[in-house]
Amino acid sequence: MTIALVATSGLWAGAAHSEETVVWWDFLSGGDGVRMKQLISDFNEAHAGEIKIDATTLEWGTPFYAKVQTSAAVGEAPDVMTYHASRIPLALTQGVLDEITPDDWEKMGLSQADFAASTWDAVTSDGKQYAVPLDTHPIVLYYNRDLLKKAGVLGDNGEPKGMDSKEAFTATLQALKDAGVQYPLGSVTADGNFMFRTVYSLMCQQGGELMTGDEFLVGDNADKLRNALAVLSDWTKAGLQSTYTDYPATVALFTSGEAAMMINGVWEVPTMTDLAQQGKLFDWGAVELPVIFDKPCTYADSHTFAIPKNQGKEMSPEKRDAVLETISWIVKHSLFWATAGHIPAYAPVTESAEYKAMEPNATYSSLTANMIFDPKTPLAGIAGPIFDVMSNYFVPTLNGEMEPADAVESIQEELNAL
Template sequence: MKKNIVSMLALTLIVTLFLGSTVDAGFFDFFNKDKKDEVIELSFWNGFTGPDGKGMAKMIDEFNRLNEGEVKVKMQVMDWLTYYQKVVTAISSGKAPDLGIMHIDRLPEFASKRVLTPLDTLIEDLNWSSKDFAKTVWDAGIYNGERYGIPLDIHPLAMYINIDMFKEAGLDPNNPPKTPEEFMEAVKALTKDTDGDGEIDQWGTAFPPLWPGPEFIVKSLIYQFGGSILNEDGTKVTYNSPEGIKALEYAIDLVHNKKLSPAQIQQDGEVTLFRQGKLGMHFNGIWMINGFKEQSSLNFMSYPIPAFGKNASAMAGSHNFVIFRQRKEDQAREKAAVKFIKYISENSSKWATYGQIPARNSVRDSEEFKSLKHQASIAKGLSDVVFPPLHPALNEVLTPLHQEVNLAILGEKTAKQALNDAAERAQKALDEYNRNH
């Protein structure tokens, strides 16, 4: 009996030593594993600091609830002004977030640095194509033949009108200006000296020298008058073409010659005028909708911008989902990230309520989206939406343009001088980038 016990103990010791040396520790954990250890936690960075961030947080909570025990997304929000630099810092230190949001005009810059994961293979099973999204924004997520971005939304320049001012001027708020002639007629009817002191105190519109004037309004004008930012192969700055000069001259003329827009507007001064009922037509991004809706005294409606020139091109941006490249590839995490992107995309009617147009066709066709009268109205102009040219050096090309347009609208430079000065600086930066890449 004693010999048998000793033999059994020896056998147990041998088996234990054998298993301990040859079987992964996970084998033992399998039978008593806490479910929390199985959850894939994804870090998701963005710059949604306003109400849109609260909306995204609600959508993430719902995704986490539906995928409890499998995937959990943790969102980190920071100001857009610092977001991109923080992304660069995190990537260089080997601590990149799993996924993030990137503006469409910054995507080529980061894709060219090979810090984004190509998505073609990852989303292959989803069978997504331009048939599922607005084609222009779907195509904009491709750089050098590979997809790096999945579009969440489209945020174009829009026109906001004061309904009461329109009616008082004998204009139909349900039939806003669409052509150059209709716009000029409306802006003249809305511009008034209401107290008879010889000074205009009610304006038809405003073309501000600061945001969003250079960034959205003037760039829309450039495309409307037949101009462009770069040539097709991205080697030449073209916004100082005769068409571009004519576009900027249009804005300068409206402000300084026709005096149908206030001059010397400070940052957001035109927003204040619109809120005060002193501006008939306000041009700004679709993201202004909810802020205006919060002001119960403001009776307004939203529309696509009219044609000031040959067409009704409207400069737009887009938030795109990206998956950041990690030092060590983890397919499980990448697939979890795609699962999250798929959920948000297919449920982006909720995102639309925070002042965006969903990129996904089926969502825009839904009754839920159509019930959002402001967003649905602006979305009717999607066929005229244009995006900045997708070039890694775009920021260096556009910065001089924004600075010089500011001076031109302030009346400190002619359109030709401003655009030529901007193009000279931008061309040097573009040439340097193209030489080195």
């Protein structure tokens, strides 16, 4: 699938420029990488003779961010790069991000009104913005309509029953088990880093927060973390959730029909879509997480575009305009990016008729009103210290080998020691 090419925006239209090369780094692999390469190709075609993106894909996670930090320190970072919103607080302490100024936003034809409040806040620090959101990528609940229908727990709307309370959803899981489904719910229970997303969502559903000021799990927030862990641990003990399952195995359990439902990121939508088109998958869907506690809430992060602060290397006005045009064009053409499962951050895209016809994306995109991002601290974010500490205790707890109260006590001590 490709997108229609459109004329360049106001930054370059009608102006005489020699061709600018924009050096680009990203960490996008798999389906994300395929789609971004297509967008880059389309951009280069639309801007032939004016701007050319010279793109390099680096290893996701810590290796990417370490290379950005060291490269920016010696003036060898790229002109533009992908960046997780959750990593921005740490990046600011390292001095590796340039501010996206009000003048930049005006040149790009973008503004705060174009983005969800939580998404905009995620790239903001002390009233200044340091990245441009491309998407939000939350976790969702994937489900097998065939198995749910067989167990009598598929609603008339084609979505799972029991999505409004812990008791009702647990009953749905139990009905699936009683109907002979081996794993009512597939979860990445062997990876505490991944399960942070689910646990943090359930904390937020209770109005809880991980960090208050500079302290972790203040007041009753420790109880809310314990409640979240207890729900997941109880499902494991009751045989309602897969145990010690790593990421690939979780996807395999769902796609093989051994698991009736799966909690995973929206980035697995292409996997399901491709299998379905090949006639190798059941009737499936994806929806916002069930409301287990008091209110809907789902963990999310954002892929964003950021401009590195290259030490000792001043970016020319012409180069900066080319970078801004690059960011603006990709963001405004992010309908194609949505085919990777992500929810485009640019509101005019998600409000378009084309996006509203895109399933299951349009069904779960409403969760952008209920999102929670990582705490704003250099300790948080993808592959950050908070993930590592909590992961050590999530795995034994979610697999029924450690009591939630004991896990929370240890987590609280280690987090505050950070």
